[in-house]
Structures are given as C-alpha cells and as structure tokens.
Amino acid sequence: MSKGLPKRSEDYSQWYNELVKRADLAENSAVRGCMVIKPYGYSIWEKMQAELDRMFKETGHTNAYFPLFIPKSFLSKEASHVEGFAKECAVVTHYRLKNAEDGSGVIVDPEAKLEEELIVRPTSETVIWSTYKNWIQSYRDLPLLVNQWANVVRWEMRTRLFLRTAEFLWQEGHTAHATAKEAMDETMQMMNVYAQFAEEFMALPVVRGRKTANERFAGADDTLCIEAMMQDGKALQAGTSHFLGQNFAKAFDVKFATKEGGLDFVWGTSWGVSTRLMGALIMAHSDDNGLVLPPKLAPTQVVIVPIYRGEGELESISVKAKEIMTELRKKGISVKFDDRDTHKPGWKFAEYELKGVPVRIAMGPRDLENGTIEIARRDTLTKETFSLSEMSIGEKISSLLEEIQNSIYSKAFQFRTEMTTEVNSWDEFKKVLEEKGGFLSAHWDGTSETEEKIKELTKATIRCIPLDRKEEAGKCILTGNPSVGRVYFAKAY
Amino acid sequence: MSKGLPKRSEDYSQWYNELVKRADLAENSAVRGCMVIKPYGYSIWEKMQAELDRMFKETGHTNAYFPLFIPKSFLSKEASHVEGFAKECAVVTHYRLKNAEDGSGVIVDPEAKLEEELIVRPTSETVIWSTYKNWIQSYRDLPLLVNQWANVVRWEMRTRLFLRTAEFLWQEGHTAHATAKEAMDETMQMMNVYAQFAEEFMALPVVRGRKTANERFAGADDTLCIEAMMQDGKALQAGTSHFLGQNFAKAFDVKFATKEGGLDFVWGTSWGVSTRLMGALIMAHSDDNGLVLPPKLAPTQVVIVPIYRGEGELESISVKAKEIMTELRKKGISVKFDDRDTHKPGWKFAEYELKGVPVRIAMGPRDLENGTIEIARRDTLTKETFSLSEMSIGEKISSLLEEIQNSIYSKAFQFRTEMTTEVNSWDEFKKVLEEKGGFLSAHWDGTSETEEKIKELTKATIRCIPLDRKEEAGKCILTGNPSVGRVYFAKAY
Numbered sequence: 001m002s003k004g005l006p007k008r009s010e011d012y013s014q015w016y017n018e019l020v021k022r023a024d025l026a027e028n029s030a031v032r033g034c035m036v037i038k039p040y041g042y043s044i045w046e047k048m049q050a051e052l053d054r055m056f057k058e059t060g061h062t063n064a065y066f067p068l069f070i071p072k073s074f075l076s077k078e079a080s081h082v083e084g085f086a087k088e089c090a091v092v093t094h095y096r097l098k099n100a101e102d103g104s105g106v107i108v109d110p111e112a113k114l115e116e117e118l119i120v121r122p123t124s125e126t127v128i129w130s131t132y133k134n135w136i137q138s139y140r141d142l143p144l145l146v147n148q149w150a151n152v153v154r155w156e157m158r159t160r161l162f163l164r165t166a167e168f169l170w171q172e173g174h175t176a177h178a179t180a181k182e183a184m185d186e187t188m189q190m191m192n193v194y195a196q197f198a199e200e201f202m203a204l205p206v207v208r209g210r211k212t213a214n215e216r217f218a219g220a221d222d223t224l225c226i227e228a229m230m231q232d233g234k235a236l237q238a239g240t241s242h243f244l245g246q247n248f249a250k251a252f253d254v255k256f257a258t259k260e261g262g263l264d265f266v267w268g269t270s271w272g273v274s275t276r277l278m279g280a281l282i283m284a285h286s287d288d289n290g291l292v293l294p295p296k297l298a299p300t301q302v303v304i305v306p307i308y309r310g311e312g313e314l315e316s317i318s319v320k321a322k323e324i325m326t327e328l329r330k331k332g333i334s335v336k337f338d339d340r341d342t343h344k345p346g347w348k349f350a351e352y353e354l355k356g357v358p359v360r361i362a363m364g365p366r367d368l369e370n371g372t373i374e375i376a377r378r379d380t381l382t383k384e385t386f387s388l389s390e391m392s393i394g395e396k397i398s399s400l401l402e403e404i405q406n407s408i409y410s411k412a413f414q415f416r417t418e419m420t421t422e423v424n425s426w427d428e429f430k431k432v433l434e435e436k437g438g439f440l441s442a443h444w445d446g447t448s449e450t451e452e453k454i455k456e457l458t459k460a461t462i463r464c465i466p467l468d469r470k471e472e473a474g475k476c477i478l479t480g481n482p483s484v485g486r487v488y489f490a491k492a493y
Numbered sequence: 494m495s496k497g498l499p500k501r502s503e504d505y506s507q508w509y510n511e512l513v514k515r516a517d518l519a520e521n522s523a524v525r526g527c528m529v530i531k532p533y534g535y536s537i538w539e540k541m542q543a544e545l546d547r548m549f550k551e552t553g554h555t556n557a558y559f560p561l562f563i564p565k566s567f568l569s570k571e572a573s574h575v576e577g578f579a580k581e582c583a584v585v586t587h588y589r590l591k592n593a594e595d596g597s598g599v600i601v602d603p604e605a606k607l608e609e610e611l612i613v614r615p616t617s618e619t620v621i622w623s624t625y626k627n628w629i630q631s632y633r634d635l636p637l638l639v640n641q642w643a644n645v646v647r648w649e650m651r652t653r654l655f656l657r658t659a660e661f662l663w664q665e666g667h668t669a670h671a672t673a674k675e676a677m678d679e680t681m682q683m684m685n686v687y688a689q690f691a692e693e694f695m696a697l698p699v700v701r702g703r704k705t706a707n708e709r710f711a712g713a714d715d716t717l718c719i720e721a722m723m724q725d726g727k728a729l730q731a732g733t734s735h736f737l738g739q740n741f742a743k744a745f746d747v748k749f750a751t752k753e754g755g756l757d758f759v760w761g762t763s764w765g766v767s768t769r770l771m772g773a774l775i776m777a778h779s780d781d782n783g784l785v786l787p788p789k790l791a792p793t794q795v796v797i798v799p800i801y802r803g804e805g806e807l808e809s810i811s812v813k814a815k816e817i818m819t820e821l822r823k824k825g826i827s828v829k830f831d832d833r834d835t836h837k838p839g840w841k842f843a844e845y846e847l848k849g850v851p852v853r854i855a856m857g858p859r860d861l862e863n864g865t866i867e868i869a870r871r872d873t874l875t876k877e878t879f880s881l882s883e884m885s886i887g888e889k890i891s892s893l894l895e896e897i898q899n900s901i902y903s904k905a906f907q908f909r910t911e912m913t914t915e916v917n918s919w920d921e922f923k924k925v926l927e928e929k930g931g932f933l934s935a936h937w938d939g940t941s942e943t944e945e946k947i948k949e950l951t952k953a954t955i956r957c958i959p960l961d962r963k964e965e966a967g968k969c970i971l972t973g974n975p976s977v978g979r980v981y982f983a984k985a986y
Contacts, residue, residue, distance in 0.1 A: 030567070030623050032609065034560035039639060042557045064535045067527035068613075068644055068660050069583070072590070076598035089585040090562070091601050092613065095648040097565070097580055105569035108584050108610055117601055118524065120613070130523050140835065146532060151561055151644065155588040167561050183696070204931075342633065438622065 007288050007352075009220060010230040020161045023291050023353070023354050027279065033159040033166030037275070040355065043299040045169070045278060049149065051201050051296075052171065052273065055193050061145040061173060065354040066127050068151075069118035074126040078251040079094065081125065084218020088155035090120040090166075090380060090407040102394060120153040125219060125244070125270055128174045129252040136266055137486045138327045143186070144176040152274075162279035163236075163493050170274035176266045178256065180245070183267035184222070187243040190271040194239035203294035203409040204228050204284050205416050206238060207488060209464025214448050217270075221245035227488065229416040233437025235463045235490035238280050241271035279493070285379075285408055291356025292379050294408050295401040302328060302335040302397060303357045305348050307364035314339065317363050324361070324373075324393050331394040333401065354379060358404050379404050379411075422486070429477050429489075433460055439490050443483035445476035454478055460489045498847075500781050505725040507654050509776060513654045516784050516847050518771065524653040526659030530768070533848065536792040538662070538771060542642065544789075545664065546693050549688050554638040554666060559620050561644075562611035567619040571744040574618065577711020583613040583659075613646040618712060618737070618763055621667045622745040629669060629759055631750045636679070637669040645767075655772035656729075656986050663767035669759045671749065673738070676760035677715070680736040683764040684717040687732035695770065696787035696902040697777050698909050699731060700932070700981060702957025707941050711765075714738035720956045720981065721778040722909040726930025726957045728983035731773050734764035739742065772878035772986070778872075778901055784849025785872050787901050788894040795821060795828040795890060796850045798841050800857035807832065810856050817854070817866075817886050824887040826894065846871060851897050852890060872897050872904075915979070922970050922982070926953055932983050936976035938969035947971055953982045 006015045006021065011013055019025055025041030028034075031137045034282040037045065049425045053063075069092065096112030099105075101393055121127065122328065128146075135141060149171045159165050173190060191208060192241040198204045203368075206226035220242035228238045249255070249265040258264050285292040297299050304324065306317040321337050326336045362374040371391075377400070386396060419438030423429045432440055444450060444462065455461050469485045476483050498515065499508045505633055516959035518534030521527075528705045546556075562585065570573045579885040589605030592598075614620065621639075628634060642664045652658050666683060670676040684701060707875065709716040713924035721731045742748070751757050780783040788794050797817065799810040814830050823830045831841055838855065845853055855867040866886075869876045870893070879889060910929030916922045925933055937943060937955065947970075948954050962978045970977050 027624075029560045030620065031560045031562045031564060034562060036560065036624055036680065037558040039555040039557045043555060046556060062536060063531040063539060064532045065521045065530040065662065067524045067529065069524045069527060070647065071523060072599060075590070082599060087591070088589055090585045090611070091590065092583045093586045093601065094584040095581065097568070097582065097584065097612070106565060106575060107654075108565075118583070119590070127523065131520075131529055134520075167559065228966065291676075 005288060005290065008231060015288070016279075019159065019282060019286060019290060020463060023356065025282070025291075026161045026426065028161065029167075033156055035161050035165045035167070040299065041278065044281070044293070044297055045275060046277050048197075048201070048277060048300065049171075049299045052193075052197055053149075055197060056147050056171075056173065059145075059176075059189060059193060061147045063148065064146050065148055066124050066131065067149070068121055070127045070437060071126075072117045072119055074130060075119060077126060078219045078247055081219035081247075081251075088157075089122050089155045090155060092118040092120065109241060110241055121150070122150075122152055122154045123149065123270075123272075124150070124172055125174065125248050126252070129248040129268070130168065132174075132266070133252050133254045134174055135252055136256050139178050139259045142176055142178045142256060142266065145173075145186075146175065147171055147173040160279075162275055162282070163164045165275075168275045170272050172272040175269045176249075176254070177269070178258065178264075178267070180267050182354075183245075183269050184198050184243050187222065187224055187269045187271070188243045190269070191239070191241040192224065194241065194271070194273055195226045197278075198226055198228065198277075199275075201294065201296045202281050202284070203296075203405055203412060204238070204280060205409065205413040207464060207466055208468070209466045209488065211240075211464060212448070212451060212462050212487075214451055215292075215462065217242045219244060219247050220270075221247065224467075225464055227439075227490075228284060229419050229438060230280070230493070231411075231489075232283075233413070233491075233493040235420055235439065236276075236283070237281050237463070237492065238277060239271070239273040242269060243269035244270060259320070282300060284412055286356070287380070289352030292408065293356035295358045298356065298358050299334065299403055300336045300355075300357050301305055301333050302359045302361060303348075303352050304335065304337045304361045304363065305345050305352075306339055307345050307362055308335075313365050316365070316368055320368060321363060324423050327392065327394040331398050333394075333397055342465035343419050349376075349472055353381075359400060375400070377404060379407075379408050420488075424474075426477055430458060433458055433489075437491065438461065441486045442477040443474035443485075444487050445479050445483055447481075450476060450481075454489070460491050463488045463490050463492060497842065498783065498963075501724060506518050508781070509772075510654065512779060512783060513774060515530075516849065518775070518784075518916060519654045519783060521654070524659075526649055528654050528658045528660070529716070530662075533792065534771065537774070537790055538768060538969060540790045540792065541690075541694070541770060545686075545690055547692060549640050549666065550617045552638075552682060552686060554640045554668075556641065557639050558641055559617050559624065559840040561614055563614050563617075565610045565612055567623060568612060570619060571712045571740055574740075575754050576745075581650075582615050583648060585611040585613065592923035597813045614643070615645055616763075616765075617641065617643070617645075617665055618667065618741050619745070622741040622747060622761070625667075625669055625759070626745050626747045628907075629747055629749050632671050632752045634673060635671045635749060635759065636671055637680075638666075639668065640664055640666040645917055650862050653772075655768055655775070660916075663665065665763060665765040668762045668780050669742075669747070670762070671751065671757075671760070673760050676762050677736050680715065680717055680734045680762045680764070680917035683762070683763075684732070684734040687734065687764070687766055688719045691721065691770075691773075692721055692902065694787065694789045695774050695777070696789075696898055696905060697731070697773060698902065698906040700957060700959055701961070704733075704946055704957060705941070705955050705980075707944055708955065710735045712737060712740050713763075714740065716941065717960075718957055720775060720932075720983075721773050722905075722912050722983075723773070723986065724908070725776075726912055726984075728932065728981075728985040729769075729773050729776070730956070730985065731770060732764070734765040735762060737761035737763060754810070777850065777905055777956070782843075782874070783847030785901065786849035786851060788851045791849065791851050793829045793850050794826050794846075794852060794894060794925045795852045796841075796845050797828065797830045797854045797856065798838050798845075799830075799832055800838050800855055807857050809861055812859060814856060819875045820885065820887040821890055824891050826887075826890055830894075830984045842869075846874075868893070870897060872901050913981075916970065917967075919970055923951060926951055926982075926984070930954065930984065932981045934979045935982055936978075937980050937982075938974035940974075940975055941975075943969060943971050947982070952984050954985055956981045956985060
C-alpha cells in the first residue's frame with residue numbers, strides 16, 4: 001500500500017499530497033478548488049468536532065445556524081472587512097435555469113436575475129451582526145455566546161487539500177458583550193480553548209500569540225492566534241480569535257441599554273478553526289510510511305490482525321481476539337478485528353501503517369499456545385511480545401495509548417524547540433531562514449513597513465508576537481531601530 | 494410570554510408562525526427565503542441529528558463531505574433528474590467582486606466570469622456519482638454506504654420557516670450496490686430507520702408507503718416515504734428513501750467488475766430527512782400555550798422553579814433543588830434550575846410552557862417543610878404534589894418522562910386514526926376532504942391522469958400507497974375503473 005509514497009526528505013509537498021489521497025482522507029473534486037472529504041478523513045474531522053463542540057459548550061456557548069448567502073451590500077458596511085473579504089468569493093447572480101432551446105442541456109435563465117447579488121459566505125460576521133441587531137436590546141441580552149458549524153467559500157487561486165480550498169468546513173463563534181473587557185476576555189479564552197485542543201487532542205504544541213496589525217483579521221481590533229510548526233520548518237496558523245471592538249456593532253447599528261440607563265454599542269468577538277486543522281495534524285506527525293494519528297483522534301485506535309493458515313487456526317484466534325476486543329471496548333477503546341481473507345497480513349500491516357492506526361496487535365497460533373500477542377506501535381514502529389497473563393490487556397493498551405499520545409506530543413514539542421532559533425543579525429536571519437527554517441525569534445521595530453520589507457525580501461512573515469515573550473530591549477533585525485521584544489518570524493502555509 | 498399566541502382553531506398557520514418565532518426556534522433572515530435557526534431551535538435539531546447519526550452508523554454507514562457546488566453540465570446528465578431539479582436553484586456565475594469606481598461599495602467584477610456556471614447543490618446525486626466513478630472498480634468496493642450532513646438550496650418562491658425554505662439543513666445518504674435486490678433492501682431499511690426515528694423519538698406516528706410515479710424523486714425508479722398527519726388535517730412528508738436503479742450509474746458511467754468476471758452498472762439509493770422534521774415536530778404536538786416536546790428530543794427535560802420570598806428562603810430551596818438535580822443527572826436527565834430573580838414564577842411557568850419543557854418542578858417554603866414538590870406535566874398541563882419520601886425522585890421523573898413520551902405518541906396516534914377515513918364515492922371524498930381533512934383511504938385506478946385530475950379538482954394528492962395495504966378489489970373514486978387496493982390521499986404541506 002504505502003509503496004511509492006514519496007519521502008518527506010525528497011519532496012515534502014508531494015509526500016503530503018500523496019499521503020492525503022492514499023490514506024483516504026480527501027481528494028480533489030470535479031469542481032475547481034473544492035475537495036471531497038472521504039469517509040476516513042471525515043471520521044477524524046468528526047472526532048475533532050466532537051471535542052471542540054464539547055469545549056465550546058463547557059464554556060457556555062450554544063450552536064445556531066445562519067444563512068449561507070450574504071447580500072452584497074452587507075459586505076460594504078464594515079470598511080476594512082470588505083477590503084479583506086469581499087474580493088475573491090462566489091457570487092450568485094441568478095436563481096433559475098431553463099432548458100436550452102437547441103436541446104443541448106440547461107442554460108441560465110436571463111429572466112431570473114437577482115436584484116441584488118448574493119455572496120456565498122466567506123465568513124459570517126455581517127449576516128450575524130445584522131441578526132444580532134434584533135436579538136440585543138438590553139444588557140440583559142448579553143453576553144450572547146453563539147457558535148456555528150458551517151461551510152464557507154473563498155475563491156482561492158492555488159488550492160491544496162485541507163490547507164487551502166475554495167470551500168472548507170469550519171466553526172465560527174460570534175459573541176456579543178456589554179464591555180470591552182468581557183469581549184477581550186472571551187477572545188483570550190477561546191484562543192486558549194484552541195491551544196488546549198491542539199495540545200491535548202492533536203498532540204500539537206502551539207505558540208499562543210497576537211497578530212501584528214498587518215496580519216489581523218479584516219474588521220478586528222486585535223487578533224490572537226495559535227501557530228504550529230510543521231516538519232518541513234514552515235509555520236501553520238491553526239486557529240484565530242478576534243476582538244472586534246465595536247466595529248461590527250457600529251456597522252450594523254447594534255446598541256444596547258446599559259445597566260446604568262445609557263445606550264452603547266455592543267462589543268464583539270469572533271473565532272474559528274477549520275478543516276485546515278486536518279492538514280496540520282497530518283503534516284505535524286506523519287512519516288514516510290503514512291499517517292501517524294494521536295490516539296485521541298484516531299477513529300480506530302487498535303487493530304487486531306490474525307496470522308493463520310486455514311479455518312481452524314482462524315477460529316481459535318478469533319475466539320481470543322473477541323475476548324480482547326470485549327476487554328478493550330470496556331475501557332472505551334475503539335478496536336477492529338480484520339479477519340478478511342482477501343488480503344495477507346503483510347498487506348494489512350502496511351495498510352494500517354498508512355492509515356495511522358496507533359496500535360496493531362498481531363496473533364498467530366504460537367501466540368495462542370504461549371498466551372502472548374505482538375503489540376506494534378505506529379508512532380515508533382517498535383514491537384513487543386506481551387504476555388496476556390502479565391496484566392489485564394485493557395490496562396496495558398489504555399496506558400500504551402496514553403503513552404503514545406504523550407510521546408507524539410513530546411516529539412513534536414522537541415522538534416519545535418529545535419526549530420525555534422534566536423537570531424540577532426540580518427545575515428543570521430537570512431541564513432537560518434534558508435538553511436534551517438522554523439521559527440525565527442527576532443527583534444522587530446514594530447512598523448508595518450519593516451514587516452512588509454522583510455516579507456518582500458525573504459517571504460518570511462511575522463507569525464505572532466508571543467503572549468509569553470519577555471520584555472527585552474533590542475534592535476530590529478532589519479532596520480536596527482529599537483525594539484521592546486522578540487517576535488516570531490517564519491515562512492508559513 | 495405566551496399571551497397573544499394565536500389559537501390553532503382560529504388561525505393554524507398564524508399560530509405556527511408565531512410559535513416558531515416566540516419559542517426561539519427560528520426566524521426569517523435578511524436573505525429572502527433563508528432562515529436563521531436560533532440556539533433553542535438548533536439544540537432540538539442537534540438532538541435529532543445525534544440520534545439519526547447513531548442509527549445510520551449502526552446500519553453500517555459512514556459520513557463524508559462533497560462539494561457545495563455542482564457544475565451546470567452535471568445536472569443535464571440524468572434526464573429526468575434535470576427536469577425535477579435544475580430549475581429553481583442558486584447559480585454562481587462570478588468569482589470576484591471589486592470596488593465600484595464611484596466609491597459606492599462593491600460590484601461584481603465582469604472580468605471574473607466563470608467559464609461554466611456552478612449550481613449550489615439542491616441535492617448531491619450528480620456530484621457524488623461523478624465521484625463514485627473513481628471509487629468503484631470491483632464488487633469488492635461494494636456496497637458503498639455513505640451519508641452527508643449538509644446544507645442545500647432550492648429557490649422556493651413561497652417559503653415557510655422549517656417547512657419550506659430556500660436553504661435548509663439535511664442529511665443525504667448515497668449508497669452503491671452490486672445488485673438490484675441489495676439496493677432495494679437498503680431503500681427499505683432506511684425508510685424503516687426514518688419511521689423508527691419518527692415514532693420512537695419524535696413521538697410521531699407515520700404511514701410507511703410508496704410514492705406514485707408522479708410523486709417520485711426525479712431520477713429514481715421507486716420512492717419510499719413516511720407520511721405524518723398534522724393537527725390541521727394536512728399531511729406532511731417527513732422523509733424519503735429512493736431506489737435509483739442504475740440511472741445515476743449510467744449517467745456517470747459507474748461500472749464494476751462483478752464476482753463472476755463481468756462488468757455491470759452499479760445500483761444506487763439515496764435517502765434524506767431535513768430541518769423540515771422540525772416543522773413536523775412542532776405542528777404535530779404543540780398547543781395554544783406553546784411547544785410540546787417529546788422528552789427524548791427536549792434540550793431541557795426538567796426545569797425547577799423556586800417560589801420564594803427573600804434570600805433566606807431561596808437558599809434553603811436551592812440546597813434541596815441541587816440535591817434533586819444531582820439525582821436527576823445521575824439518571825441522565827437534563828435539568829435546569831431557574832433561580833433568576835429578574836422574573837416572577839408565573840412568568841417562568843409561561844416561558845417554559847412556551848418552550849415545551851416536558852416537566853416543571855415548583856418548590857416553595859411549605860414544600861420544603863412538608864418534604865414535597867409540585868410536578869407539572871407540559872403535555873397534559875396537569876399537576877401533582879409529590880412526596881419526596883415516597884420514592885426516589887430519579888425513579889419518579891424517569892418513569893414520568895417515559896410516560897410523557899408514550900402519551901404524546903398515543904395522542905398523535907389516536908388523532909391520526911381518527912383523521913383517517915375510508916371513502917367510497919366521489920361525493921364522500923370531496924365532503925370528507927373539505928369538512929374533516931386528514932388521510933382519505935380510497936381506491937384509485939393507478940393512472941397518472943386520474944391522480945392529476947383529482948389534484949386539479951381538490952388539491953389532494955396521493956401521499957402514498959401504504960406498504961401494509963390489503964389486497965382489495967374496488968373501483969376508482971373518480972373514474973370507477975378497477976383498482977387493486979386503497980391509497981392515501983390528503984392535502985399536504
């Protein structure tokens with residue numbers, strides 16, 4: 001199965017594309033830039049969704065659903081938002097087709113032109129704030145803590161499965177508050193929820209930071225983000241949380257009666273993560289044999305493969321395998337017994353390596369005699385012979401899955417640490433960026449001009465101003481002007 | 494709160510519209526025909542989704558995701574499908590906006606016209622079968638059992654919240670099989686899954702039947718359906734399951750190598766239910782005071798309202814209320830304690846009646862003294878005083894919720910039975926349809942002409958040919974021609 005998967009060291013980009021397709025995660029569709037998320041890929045996304053949804057609800061949010069379409073005029077209402085979003089998007093201009101007169105198929109009915117064009121949502125701030133205007137009258141209606149799971153469309157010219165597609169799936173939280181502080185606390189809270197999800201479930205260490213004005217969401221006063229490091233030394237923005245100030249409230253005239261009897265514009269936030277996380281998950285941990293999935297997000301955590309000749313052997317192994325399955329399921333572990341006779345064990349081993357199943361158990365007739373099984377870890381590709389009398393198989397696999405989850409995280413953490421370099425001169429900056437990549441922790445003078453100049457010269461952008469950076473006087477890497485602390489530069493997806 | 498909700502007997506349609514809005518289920522958006530599903534409404538939909546998704550998975554299906562857009566040419570590939578679906582739909586013609594030169598906002602960039610227009614999916618058979626062509630080569634790839642949760646758009650001219658909206662949420666199952674029998678079995682299985690869901694969770698009795706050729710899905714060889722009866726005597730199609738024959742396989746050239754070494758077109762099914770079920774749920778059970786929700790789909794099953802004067806009383810009641818909540822949660826019951834001091838108990842009672850919370854517990858200082866609580870049922874509006882020493886509160890409420898679930902079903906079942914009338918002459922048909930409504934069980938000669946004539950004359954359509962109908966020779970209600978069994982006519986949503 002994995003035969004011929006390109007090596008990361010040779011062509012990382014091709015390795016990624018092939019892996020996504022061969023592991024049955026996603027593929028390109030007949031519609032330019034739109035992907036099909038295949039069942040196996042979708043089942044990983046569902047696990048992500050379930051955990052995130054739980055975390056959103058635990059922090060007091062409820063789900064709702066807002067329209068797919070946005071009237072064109074809405075986009076113009078928030079000045080900087082339209083600059084950032086109105087450009088590359090799908091525009092609905094007509095609402096009917098009709099049969100072509102020459103019988104060649106269907107054509108757009110010119111009679112059915114919309115008075116105002118509709119935009120397929122690239123993000124929903126405008127349509128949601130136009131709704132909030134009716135939902136919010138008084139401080140008693142606040143805070144309003146709503147999330148939506150939805151599809152959005154941004155007409156990207158260069159697309160890549162999961163990382164950048166014209167249509168993608170995401171969640172977008174949109175909250176409204178009575179004070180700036182409350183809204184800023186929410187912005188921070190949701191960035192932390194994302195960070196916790198990435199680290200705890202995706203086994204992906206992230207830098208928590210703040211975007212520069214240049215990289216901020218169009219319409220936000222402040223954007224917090226989590227940034228992850230991929231195996232090729234490029235950074236990936238994995239989630240953003242925006243403090244919208246009163247910008248959208250002003251654009252859509254959303255005011256509330258304050259506790260003190262006044263009238264004020266509402267404060268807002270929005271925050272989102274998308275199927276892009278799938279790309280991050282794949283690129284962060286996988287290897288030349290295929291996917292490596294953290295157990296907490298693996299649709300199947302354990303696969304049992306029987307090694308047998310003839311029906312008799314299979315039957316005896318099956319009895320034992322089913323006992324093991326029962327034990328594992330009691331512990332909440334998802335397990336599959338692959339007794340297909342259409343494929344050889346070796347083929348199955350390669351298939352489950354490609355698919356990233358964290359633990360593989362193999363059982364042959366000799367194991368049966370000896371009361372043993374072979375346990376193989378996907379992440380380290382190591383094997384051990386385990387005696388079933390040693391301890392309960394449920395305990396054994398539970399603790400192994402936990403160990404694997406932690407080990408994948410540690411490996412990624414160590415990699416990121418190695419790939420984070422303090423640089424103190426422009427020459428060093430260029431050299432490290434070219435030869436090593438990763439995060440470059442460097443001083444910057446705080447101006448957009450310098451930021452743009454560096455991007456122009458090197459393609460590196462400021463990924464974020466880390467929230468935990470230390471106050472440290474220094475000189476800008478490019479201009480030598482004074483700086484109050486280091487920021488993280490990187491080339492990015 | 495519920496003051497002023499129109500009465501069902503006076504204006505059923507207005508009652509429904511007002512109820513949907515006041516109970517915070519949904520509202521119209523700024524985009525014509527598109528609704529906003531509000532948090533409370535969405536939380537009911539989520540419960541429906543969770544149960545359906547579980548049932549789909551238990552019958553071997555997995556979820557996936559296919560593109561929102563369909564190339565226009567795809568729609569023409571299946572001849573009868575295009576007739577049924579290509580007409581009223583949202584058409585994307587451009588992919589970019591630009592700033593208007595006069596600074597008045599944004600306009601569609603005429604340079605960014607798509608070569609081929611894209612249709613926002615009204616249903617996904619075409620895009621999915623174009624994908625299946627690559628997924629299916631051999632009988633080993635079959636059956637393919639895939640479901641998708643998605644939004645779809647059909648440009649309806651007259652819309653109604655949940656019942657008929659331009660955009661709606663649904664699930665669409667699309668399966669592929671090696672034989673006609675297997676595909677027909679699947680079609681039947683999924684119709685039965687829908688029926689079971691409607692009856693067991695929605696407390697909604699349904700007629701399981703087959704559509705006539707006229708009412709069949711465009712592109713199907715056979716359509717099975719479940720039909721429900723609303724309180725105003727109109728029928729509502731609650732779910733459909735289609736046997737597609739080899740129609741889409743032929744349209745998209747999806748062939749497979751058979752076990753016997755031949756090559757054959759694949760057999761298909763598709764099946765779906767949508768947010769329309771929300772409309773059915775509301776209309777089937779609710780009353781002039783508001784929503785009546787079956788406990789299995791109620792986001793909050795029990796609310797506890799304290800009746801108190803002053804902090805001291807509230808505190809003592811709170812202690813007891815929290816004990817009760819702990820007991821109920823142990824039983825998996827969702828419970829809320831409404832100790833807001835901004836609203837009076839009477840106001841809260843009306844609010845929870847409007848929202849359809851199945852059980853309300855009220856507790857005052859005298860209850861505390863006596864070790865009692867007042868338990869009120871939403872469905873019957875009856876109250877009882879319950880002594881907490883009598884039996885465990887968890888047991889009590891568990892069995893009460895079960896009783897309510899069953900009672901709501903029985904009431905709807907009895908209503909439907911009363912509203913199903915055998916009619917044997919054309920005069921009787923017209924009289925019953927006008928004066929009573931409901932299902933009219935009548936003989937029909939089996940021709941589309943007669944079916945259309947009856948529709949033209951009375952607006953009644955054949956809802957279905959019940960699967961359990963008895964063989965019974967008779968004469969067509971309109972033409973007097975021979976008939977082999979009765980079908981169900983009704984006016985319908």
